[in-house]
Amino acid sequence: MTLKEKIMGSQIWKSIFRHDFEDTPSNRGKVIRSNVFLHLHPLRIPEHAMKIRFTWCMGGITFFAFLVECITGILLMFYYHPVIEYAYMDMKYLQFDVPFGQILRNVHRWGAHLMVFTVMLHMLRVFLTGSYKKPREFNWVIGVVLLTLTLLMSFTGYLLPWDQLAYWAITVGTNMGAATPFFGVEGPFPIVDKFNDVRFVLLGGTTVGANALLRFYVAHVIAIPAIVFVGCAIHFWRIRKDGGISRPL
Amino acid sequence: MADDSKPTLEPEGCPHCPKENMSDSRRTLMRRLGWGAFFTTLAVSAAGTLRFFFPRVLFEPPTSFKIGTMKDYPSGSADKYGVISVSEQFMEKQRVWIVRETDKVYAIFGKCTHLGCTPKWFADERLFKCPCHGSQYYSNGVNFAGPAPRPMDRYIISKLADGRIVVDSSELFTVDNFDDPRCFLKA
Secondary structure, three states, X not given: OOHHHHHHHOHHHHHHOOOOOOOOHHHHHHHHHOOOOHHHOXXXXXXXXXXXXXXXXXXXXXXXXXXXXXHHHHHXXXXXXXXXXXXXXXXXXXXXXXXXXXXXXXXXXXXXXXXXXXXXXXXXXXXXXXXXXXXXXXXXXXHHHHHHHHHHHXXXXXXXXXXXXXXXXXXXXHHHHOOOOOOOOOOOOOOOOOOOOHHHHHHOOOOOOHHHHHHHHHHHHHHHHHHHHHHHHHHHHHHHHOOOXXXXX | OOOOOOOXXXXXXXXXXXXXXXXXXXXXXXXXXXXXXXXXXXXXXXXXXXXXXXXXXXXXXOOEEEEEEHHHXXXXXXXXXXXXXXXXXXXXXXXXXXXXXOOEEEEEEOOOOOOOOOOEEEOOOOEEEOOOOOOEEEOOOOEEEOOOOOOOOEEEEEEXXXXXXXXXXXXXXXXXXXXXXXXXXXX
16 A cells, blocks of 8 residues: 555545545546535636637636735735834835845735736726626626725725825825715715714724724725625636636627 | 425424414514514614724814914014915924914915825925925915915914914815904914
8 A cells, every 4th residue: 555545545535535536527526516615616617718818817817916915915914013103114124124025025016016907907808808798797796896895905005004105195095085975074065074074984083193004904904805805706606607707709 | 506306395294383374473573573683783783883983082183272472473574475484383293384474373284275185395495395296385375386276274373361372273264264363363
């Protein structure tokens, strides 16, 4: 009995993998179906799905960028304090002294730019190929929500270095929120004052300060990504449920 | 994989099931109470969670603050915009410039009227310049370049009985109301 046979014959292995890996159509199906991650994927991939010039794999690249952001983001969290006294210094510390901190931060930043870029290209492809049409209307709607969440992740992440660019970008951005109809103090028909309008709840105050930094941090590292994760799961699952990846007519 | 092949239980086939119509109204009542309690709890928690995001206490500077007496803003020679001095003493904490003209003192709120950035005071040029989109203002807060639509706004300013000057940032005066007696002090 070889070591491989010993491991693959053990109860531990068999309790995790319920099937063997002999290359049969049945096993190929089981590999996909018995895996919680892969089961979102169709059992069989039609030939047309491999036509990269049709799909550009842009959604896949976007998801890949999102995973890169999650991993590098979690690593950055080990050195970053979302506190006014430390935020900027931690960013500089990451860049200049933390081992591999510079490349980590840069991968996170460029990955974010890439994700925004590819998610838009993905939308363009879906639009140009008419893949938003029946029966995929609902998946288009989920996609639009995911695009918005992607932009919100970029926006909230922008404040975290706590430099001049960050501070003023968020000042301008949240001031636009204050111009919201009804719920913004400077917008048309305000029913709120500056202590309970949209900007106030975004910033946790009336100016970009400690509360704003903490709120944007929480939104950036957990609140929005959690929703994006669930949204992605639905988005991918719906591809299969709505008749598989769209094809050239 | 649909489980259509599974046999479904017929109501008649269940010996322990209560007979139809027996306690229907009581069951309906209990069901409504149950769901009612559930959704009430949900609604109250949602309202509480929403309220949670609006803090009661803000650790921001108070809206009303003293800036010294008239002696701290002495007369002198005026620049070509009629301004004798621009004090930056309260800029960092209160975001306000105290401006002394020959005949009056007023408090300019340091917020660009374009999109809300804080302009910077250039004492040698006698100008305020906004770093965001390049708006520029004279030393009296009147805009002359860039996208700013109007002069910078001013706060309430008043004098206490003992001569100390108080600035109140709870109300803003725009350019149309600059002659309101509450937004300047006669020197």
